[in-house]
Amino acid sequence: MKVLQVLAGAPHGGAETAFVDMCIAMHDVGQVIEVVTRANEGRVPRLRAAGITVHTLPFGGAVDVYTPFALRRIVQQFKPDIVQSWMSRASQKVTRWKASMNIPPYLVVSRLGGYYKIKNFKNTDYFAVITPDLKRYLVEDCGVADDRVRHINNFAETETFETAIDRSEYGVPKNVKLCLSLGRLHSSKAFDTLIRAVAVLPDVYLWIAGEGPDRADLEGLICDLKVEDRVKLLGWRDDRAALFDAADICVFPSRYEPFGTVFVQAWAQNTPLITTDSAGPRQFVRHEEDGLVTPIDDVAAMSASIARVISDHDLRDKMVGCGYNRYLQEFTKNQTVQDYIDYFEQARIVEKL
Numbered sequence: 001m002k003v004l005q006v007l008a009g010a011p012h013g014g015a016e017t018a019f020v021d022m023c024i025a026m027h028d029v030g031q032v033i034e035v036v037t038r039a040n041e042g043r044v045p046r047l048r049a050a051g052i053t054v055h056t057l058p059f060g061g062a063v064d065v066y067t068p069f070a071l072r073r074i075v076q077q078f079k080p081d082i083v084q085s086w087m088s089r090a091s092q093k094v095t096r097w098k099a100s101m102n103i104p105p106y107l108v109v110s111r112l113g114g115y116y117k118i119k120n121f122k123n124t125d126y127f128a129v130i131t132p133d134l135k136r137y138l139v140e141d142c143g144v145a146d147d148r149v150r151h152i153n154n155f156a157e158t159e160t161f162e163t164a165i166d167r168s169e170y171g172v173p174k175n176v177k178l179c180l181s182l183g184r185l186h187s188s189k190a191f192d193t194l195i196r197a198v199a200v201l202p203d204v205y206l207w208i209a210g211e212g213p214d215r216a217d218l219e220g221l222i223c224d225l226k227v228e229d230r231v232k233l234l235g236w237r238d239d240r241a242a243l244f245d246a247a248d249i250c251v252f253p254s255r256y257e258p259f260g261t262v263f264v265q266a267w268a269q270n271t272p273l274i275t276t277d278s279a280g281p282r283q284f285v286r287h288e289e290d291g292l293v294t295p296i297d298d299v300a301a302m303s304a305s306i307a308r309v310i311s312d313h314d315l316r317d318k319m320v321g322c323g324y325n326r327y328l329q330e331f332t333k334n335q336t337v338q339d340y341i342d343y344f345e346q347a348r349i350v351e352k353l
Helices: 014-028 043-049 066-078 087-093 132-141 191-199 215-224 240-246 261-268 279-284 299-311 313-330 333-350
Strands: 002-007 032-037 053-056 082-086 107-112 126-129 149-151 177-182 204-209 231-235 249-252 273-276 292-294
Touching: 002 014, 002 066, 002 087, 014 032, 014 043, 014 261, 014 333, 032 043, 032 066, 043 053, 066 087, 082 087, 082 333, 087 107, 107 333, 126 132, 126 333, 132 149, 132 279, 177 191, 177 240, 177 261, 177 299, 191 204, 191 215, 191 231, 191 299, 204 240, 215 231, 240 261, 249 261, 249 299, 261 273, 261 279, 261 313, 273 299, 292 299, 299 313
Parallel strands: 002 032, 002 082, 032 053, 082 107, 107 126, 126 149, 177 204, 177 249, 204 231, 249 273, 273 292
Antiparallel strands: none
16 A cells, blocks of 8 residues: 655654654555655654655645645655645645546545644545544544544554663662653643652652753753752653663653653553553553553652652552553554554545545
């Protein structure tokens, strides 16, 4: 099957990482993949290194008429079976098949990772969403037909790494516990809450891997709390497996999180998980079984949960084992890729293509 994957994308982010992972995964099982995205120093070289053809376009705002024109030309040259658009901007720029294009019919399948405005998806034929509640939103709140929406989980991988991270190089002593959090440095991720929670635990250190607009504010908070020696902002990192291997606990403190692949990555990497009851995690994480779930923005509860995971070895072992089993049952790469292929094929059969 020929699939054109389309994403505008920020410089860094969870959706952007999931996009690259999915494109490469589908390519690796023999699907013919081409990509259209913004120029980017990270994802474009990684996609090309995997052997995928990448086209770069600006994906500007409403006055950008070049991107839809050029994208239509790419579609006409590639002749895809499926055009998969990711999020709003890409979905606004894609075009539904028309007979005047003089190519075989294709379907537009939009992948949603958030509660986007339905008006941005007027050219979408089918939807793929990453949580059950996103499907409810499209069907009940937006009026999309149930049979045109499929819930398909994001996947994580049990990644390997060649070079382990020496914690001492980041000033982490051997006899302390290290928490890890990953994500864009944005208020929705609530890293300020996590930093405050760690600040009252003198033998706990914290790494935050990510980049974004809140870096200066978080650096100021770290300075104000006088935890510069224990809390490090690592910037955007691609060595996720090595980070999880170095850490003792993964904390995912989001205020707003439609899904949140980080909790699945923690399960896949056998790392005990603490998260909040934001929209995504609360649909999947089972409190005291495969993770601990705290209220959003509750510094005391998050701090207590970190202390509990450190002190309760039985609970920690239980959560790691149950989390890894959840990963194997619901979030593997092979299962997610096959779910997408099946969905694409079934949609084309329904449309008699």
